Amino acid sequence: SQKIEQNSEALNIQEGKTATLTCNYTNYSPAYLQWYRQDPGRGPVFLLLIRENEKEKRKERLKVTFDTTLKQSLFHITASQPADSATYLCALNLGAGNMLTFGGGTRLMVKP
Template sequence: SQKIEQNSEALNIQEGKTATLTCNYTNYSPAYLQWYRQDPGRGPVFLLLIRENEKEKRKERLKVTFDTTLKQSLFHITASQPADSATYLCALDMSSGYALNFGKGTSLLVTP
């Protein structure tokens, strides 16, 4: 079955640095991958989508890469700010094509 792995340990970085979060997957070749942000007590919010034929996608301070050979996506936040502190979830399309399979998420804490 599909397996998605995100760093279970929280990532602590200093304000202004670049945060890099990892999403690895096995037993599947997704056509696309999405990244969401989730704040405590709230529902996830969509950030970026990248397709299998795209190596990189950018949106403001966010950058996502998708390496189908390594079966890995990297999510970067440049010039990080305390307001970026949240849990970040990666999601892959399920083999049925109708829904998403979410990772457990990585907690990011940006300190001043």
């Protein structure tokens, strides 16, 4: 069966450290993978998109990697801040269409 799994429901780290979130998928061949942030009671907010032929993408303190052999994406937040506390969702684009298939999310808590 097709699955998207994100590591642990919750991740607690100390301010200033690097947070690393994992997204693993099985039985999919996504053309693109996206990461979104979701705050309580709010809609998802787009962060980064990476294509299947890209290994790495960066935006300010954010970095995403995409390994189609391992079927895994890693999402890093460097120099984390309490304001980074939120749920982070990975989402797959499975083909030419724009439909997003989401993982269950990882709740990140950055403690001061």
